[in-house]
Amino acid sequence: MSKYAINWEKIKVVIFDVDGTLYMQSRLRKKMLFSLLSYYSLRPWQINDLRILQHFRSEREKKAGFSGTDLENAQYQWCAERGRYPVDRIKKVVDHWMFNYPNKYLSDCIYPGTKSFFDTLRKLDLRIAIYSDYKAYDKLKAMDLQADLVVASTDSHIDRLKPDPKALLFIAGEFGVSPEECLFIGDREELDGRCAENAGMPYLILDKKPFELFDFYSQLEAQLLSYPKPTISQIAS
Secondary structure (H helix, E strand, C coil): CCHHHCCCCCCCEEEECCECCCECHHHHHHHHHHHHHHHHCCCHHHCHHHHHHHHHHHHHHHCCCCECCCHHHHHHHHHHHHHCCCHHHHHHHHHHHHHHHHHHHHHHCECCCHHHHHHHHHHCCCEEEEEECCCCHHHHHHHCCCCCEEEECCCCCCCECCCCCHHHHHHHHHHCCCHHHEEEEECCHHHHHHHHHHHCCCEEECCCCCHHHCCHHHHHHHHHHHCCCHHHHHHHC
């Protein structure tokens, strides 16, 4: 779906994916690779931690569309079954290297124009929601971004992986709007795009450009500000 096809007059809520959508994953991964190599080159006896991270991600990818119960704990059990690692060890490694340590780099990896676009959405009284594969509060704080509602696939009231649309439908329901009045922005057509389609929701997939040339959000902001909507005149005041 082209970003130029969005009917902004109808949109009341903009929902963002996080990883790869609000920040450039490849930029973060380069920083993390250096950190991981620096750490484990001095601790070769802990090298299985890298396999744990790889298996955790790959097993989650294999479970696309998961619909069940207790996803928060099931994701670790999948990894344990794959590599026969203790669940406690998996949680410790994943928590440190995926959910905490990378956050200090996010401010340097956030896509250009993201903060300005968030500010413009707020000025135009459009609600902002987050739908992330993982819990995202700490990531948002690290990027200095605020949302009206933050939802993760692992939340107990969701327990679904994309492209299951439960989370998107939940967000629409929380704001009291229809899926057609929401816009979902993601970076993966096969997951984010299909998830939105399954929810009957308009969506956009980021234009993949080098970091220094990235202008997706600035173009989207310019389009929104030029749209014939009465509240836009408030920006100039």
